[in-house]
Amino acid sequence: MGNPYKDAVVQLEDVTKYLNAPAYLIEQLKSPDKLIKKSLSVKMDDGSTKRFSAFRSQHDNSRGPYKGGIRFHLNVHRDEMKALSMLMTWKCAVVGIPFGGGKGGVVVDPKKLSRAELERLSRAYMRVFADHFGAWQDVPAPDVNTNAQVMAWMLDEYQKISVQRLASSVQNLSSPYAVLTGKPVELGGSQGREEATGLGGSIVLERLAKKLRLRRQYTTVAVQGFGKVGYWFAYFADRAGFKVVAASDSKGAVHVPKGLNPDLTLSCKKEKGKIAGCYCVGSVCDLKHGKAITNDELLELDVDVLVPAALEGAIHKGNAKKIRARAVLELANGPVTPEADVILRQRGIVTVPDILANAGGVTASYFEWSQNLSGYYWKKPLVFQRLREIMESAFDAVWGISKRKKVDLRRAAYILAVQRVLDAMKLRGTKKLTTVPLLRIVKA
Numbered sequence: 121m122g123n124p125y126k127d128a129v130v131q132l133e134d135v136t137k138y139l140n141a142p143a144y145l146i147e148q149l150k151s152p153d154k155l156i157k158k159s160l161s162v163k164m165d166d167g168s169t170k171r172f173s174a175f176r177s178q179h180d181n182s183r184g185p186y187k188g189g190i191r192f193h194l195n196v197h198r199d200e201m202k203a204l205s206m207l208m209t210w211k212c213a214v215v216g217i218p219f220g221g222g223k224g225g226v227v228v229d230p231k232k233l234s235r236a237e238l239e240r241l242s243r244a245y246m247r248v249f250a251d252h253f254g255a256w257q258d259v260p261a262p263d264v265n266t267n268a269q270v271m272a273w274m275l276d277e278y279q280k281i282s283v284q285r286l287a288s289s290v291q292n293l294s295s296p297y298a299v300l301t302g303k304p305v306e307l308g309g310s311q312g313r314e315e316a317t318g319l320g321g322s323i324v325l326e327r328l329a330k331k332l333r334l335r336r337q338y339t340t341v342a343v344q345g346f347g348k349v350g351y352w353f354a355y356f357a358d359r360a361g362f363k364v365v366a367a368s369d370s371k372g373a374v375h376v377p378k379g380l381n382p383d384l385t386l387s388c389k390k391e392k393g394k395i396a397g398c399y400c401v402g403s404v405c406d407l408k409h410g411k412a413i414t415n416d417e418l419l420e421l422d423v424d425v426l427v428p429a430a431l432e433g434a435i436h437k438g439n440a441k442k443i444r445a446r447a448v449l450e451l452a453n454g455p456v457t458p459e460a461d462v463i464l465r466q467r468g469i470v471t472v473p474d475i476l477a478n479a480g481g482v483t484a485s486y487f488e489w490s491q492n493l494s495g496y497y498w499k500k501p502l503v504f505q506r507l508r509e510i511m512e513s514a515f516d517a518v519w520g521i522s523k524r525k526k527v528d529l530r531r532a533a534y535i536l537a538v539q540r541v542l543d544a545m546k547l548r549g550t551k552k553l554t555t556v557p558l559l560r561i562v563k564a
């Protein structure tokens with residue numbers, strides 16, 4: 121495995137040649153504004169106390185408060201936090217939402233914790249980082265192995281702390297819900313957040329198909345991963361008229377040439393505990409509709425669009441030459457390694473980068489934050505309509521840059537994002553206010 125932070129810096133350096141940017145500003149963007157490391161002390165069910173390393177990386181807030189998830193995973197480390205917070209800066213900038221980039225994490229295997237231990241860990245995280253969070257300061261969200269319940273515990277802890285310690289900070293008390301996104305709907309979460317990343321990906325696919333002159337009913341799609349993102353993507357892509365012919369989970373994959381029914385496939389997967397064996401077309405699941413294939417075979421299928429929606433590094437230099445899809449839509453974060461990216465590009469395969477393709481999630485987080493601050497909650501159709509406006513406009517902007525500058529979509533997305541951040545930095549004329557960043561109006 122390469123170093124994700126080094127890769128992120130190389131990616132930034134790569135686009136600077138297309139930008140008229142002073143070197144000192146680019147240098148500032150190579151490192152986070154702040155990387156905070158703390159040690160959490162958590163009481164275990166057996167009465168002992170364990171310590172866990174925890175991080176928050178705040179990359180840049182020139183365009184708005186830091187924004188990014190908190191993950192609980194054994195692989196969490198300093199450079200991963202720095203890289204992922206930088207990617208969040210670019211992701212928010214590419215869709216034009218008024219946030220910067222952040223990321224947090226705890227080095228832990230949450231599967232080894234009881235529910236009560238998980239709650240104490242989540243609360244401990246919020247206790248030690250509370251001074252760094254706030255609706256106008258830094259707004260975390262769920263990430264790998266964290267969810268709406270974890271956000272609910274953290275929100276509750278934050279509110280208790282706010283009352284005790286942050287009473288002087290009026291902004292944090294007046295809009296406490298807006299300190300976190302990805303919350304349960306009952307605690308200020310937004311309608312449509314769960315669907316947003318998959319729906320955003322499907323909207324991008326619609327736009328891409330138009331540009332590549334692919335007719336939806338003949339456009340075949342293979343989806344790696346049938347979790348929150350992969351399932352909702354398949355659901356909306358199917359409804360938009362695309363033919364989802366393959367899907368996988370960690371235990372195997374299915375190939376259903378006539379096009380699978382995402383809803384039935386999900387019910388079947390829940391029943392069997394795996395997707396293998398779920399060949400669901402129309403209103404029936406039947407063995408004659410498809411066959412089981414391996415996860416590697418799914419990636420190598422002769423389809424129009426391949427959608428990695430599971431893991432980092434799924435397409436690497438070992439399999440990039442075998443990819444037969446015409447386009448790759450990156451719904452996972454970092455599913456194509458830098459070496460594989462070069463190979464795909466040389467082979468003429470169009471890749472829509474993660475910072476654009478999966479930005480529907482953070483866009484819905486922006487809607488949640490905005491609803492929390494205004495106290496006015498939107499119905500789901502409005503969330504979807506506004507998501508569509510933002511995703512379409514971001515895709516069109518990236519596509520336009522790619523044509524004008526004759527670069528691939530990844531470079532184009534980075535050019536757009538980095539330029540937007542540089543514009544904000546230049547307008548400020550000085551490096552950073554750390555507490556109340558300028559709020560910009562989004563141009564959908």
Ligand code: NAD
Nearest residue numbers: 317345346347348349368369370415429430452453478481
């Ligand atoms: P999830 O845990 O709900 O689903 C992951 C799916 O991938 C599961 O179906 C799992 O079985 C499958 N999987 C695991 N290993 C696999 C393998 N080797 N081959 C095939 N399938 C495999 O996670 P998610 O929320 O759907 O996130 C998926 C990806 O999207 C991650 O990279 C995540 O960082 C990224 N992402 C998620 C969101 C979001 O809103 N959830 C937003 C942006 C990016």
